Amino acid sequence: MSAKKPIILVTNDDGISAKGIRSLFNAVKNFGDIYVVAPDSPQSGMGHAITINYPLRISKVDFFEDSVAFSCSGTPVDCVKLGIYEVMKEKPDLIVSGINHGANTSTNVLYSGTMSAAVEGAMENIPSIGFSLCNFDSDADFSVAQLVVKQLVEKVLQNGMPEGVCLNVNIPDVSEENFKGIKVCHQAKAFWEDSFDKRLDQFGKPYFWLTGHFLNQEKTNDTDLYWIDKGYASIVPTQFDMTSYKALKELENWKL
């Protein structure tokens, strides 16, 4: 680490007014010079969406102490792109995203705007971490999560990040006394069994609202879902190379 203070970009998907991003800001503010660029409205479930067909707007906000902070009309990935290329005009030393209100374990990494912001950071070759607390409450207690944030930010500023990778960090909803520590593990094989709440509107026309429940089909123990359940924070190193190298070999037999 150079003598110069690290520059840290803070974002999330629950929106700039969420308690989670304020908790994240408070946990990282003494580590460097902080920029905040976050969505002006909730963007949960936006995944890696970017805004192509419409222009984006940003507005300065003043509730992050002396930091430079903007709300943005776009998605979390838009916030990272606008943050780097328009607000900061340089690449930060670290991107932190969250703290998400609700878990982003297992395949939820694909739907999560919080994690997609971190994946976008990895694609920019910037050390990036997404943090999520396993509690959806808008007034959740982020104190254990803040301890994890501080420990990991210190580690990443020291060690850097493996190439092509960001971290997906989930923190269990437990008190400090019941928090067991941190485990590095892989993404559990678990999936949403979707259903839709179908209702008729005031004109008698149907609408459909996504719901469902999450089914764990994992057969091994060393996963995010397993360790969260035992009171540990989970770290999944997450890559943007989606190639299945195993399947590459299987497809050789197809004789295309």
Next chain:
Amino acid sequence: MSAKKPIILVTNDDGISAKGIRSLFNAVKNFGDIYVVAPDSPQSGMGHAITINYPLRISKVDFFEDSVAFSCSGTPVDCVKLGIYEVMKEKPDLIVSGINHGANTSTNVLYSGTMSAAVEGAMENIPSIGFSLCNFDSDADFSVAQLVVKQLVEKVLQNGMPEGVCLNVNIPDVSEENFKGIKVCHQAKAFWEDSFDKRLDQFGKPYFWLTGHFLNQEKTNDTDLYWIDKGYASIVPTQFDMTSYKALKELENWKL
């Protein structure tokens, strides 16, 4: 393959009126019973976004011959979920997505609604293929792409799909005489160097519109970008497990 005709779900991200989805429909219609559920408006760049905060609408359309076809107010992933759980009420034997107007090579797989629909299919354990033509024109010539679709749909209905994987198929913008064949390969390491077109609106306020150019940083040859450039269609087997198993080992040294 059983004697029963396969059930095939067709979707895309350019919207149900695009030439690409009609070309895909025409290429697959003789392989089975076809359902079409596709966005009612362009959804390019929506990645794996799902609609959580709003309900979804579907409307029957009649321009896909005798098939059951609906336009949907949501994202491509919403279309897959609604298609399976509300329109079809069963899992199809195959999901095909596209044919996208424009390439989804390399890291564009993360931004692509077309490919996210296929990834969602893989998460549902349904053989799924995303097709993209390397031509953004709304009136592009899809005839070579249709040949590739037919060849691969036949293969996948015969062989099934490796577990946890879908296919990302990109087709070069060449004539039939110049088309070289099909190569199975990995996702190139290439990235958008973003910039924003910043302008003032009629009220003097700034807005930002995403642009940029794509930089290939790949050092090996066996990639989608390489083969497309040589006149081949590329197939990248694409997985939803984003864990970096290589980085798992590196992180052991962090002593968390």
